[in-house]
Amino acid sequence: MKIVNLIVRLLLGLVFVVFGLNGFLHFIPMPPPTGTAAQFLGAMFVSHYLVAVFLLQLIPGVLLLINxxxxxxxxxxxxxxVNILLFHISMNPAGLPLxxxxxxxxxxxxxxxxxxFAGIFQQNVPEE
Structure with missing residues (x-):
């Protein structure tokens, strides 16, 4: 199971490093979205919100790769x-498999x- 966890963690890290870097370097050609997805991504691009999103993909991806x-x-x-899932469920279902x-x-x-994560799943917080 240890090897499976290692492979899964590395794959997850690699996915986010690649797509995080792609946000800055644009080395994976992607067709432009249409409809609501285009408007949504356009607003995120113009406002530079995507810079934060790509950094929030890249930095944790690197952390996963270096363990x-x-x-x-x-x-x-x-x-x-969650946001990627919601985007694809509501605006671009064709991209949902990844x-x-x-x-x-x-x-x-x-x-x-x-x-x-054990501490965040406590039903009651002990009083001090």
């Missing part, structure tokens, strides 16, 4: 993945470090 601060990297990637794979990779990686 440092893995719970922090997963915490940063969680909302990014976000679903990434979600599974994230879940497997999170499960492998679940003890780091």
């Amino acid at each position: 440092r601060f893995v719970p922090l990297a997963l915490t940063l990637l969680g909302p990014v993945i 976000p679903l794979v990434v979600t599974v990779l994230w879940l497997v990686t999170a499960w492998s470090v679940r003890s780091a």
Whole structure:
């Protein structure tokens, strides 16, 4: 299982490093979106919001690849993945398979470090 966790973590890190870098270097050609997706991405591009999104993909991706601060990297990637899923579900269903794979990779990686998240799943906070 240790090898599976290693492979999954590296794949997840690689996906986010590649797509995070692609946001800055544009080495993967992608067809322009149409309709609502084009308007949404256009607004994010013009406002420079995508710079933050690409950094929030790149930095945790590197952390996953070098096996440092893995719970922090997963915490940063969680909302990014949710937004990617919502984007593809609501505006671009054709691109949904990769976000679903990434979600599974994230879940497997999170499960492998679940003890780091034990504190946030407490029903009651002990009083001091």
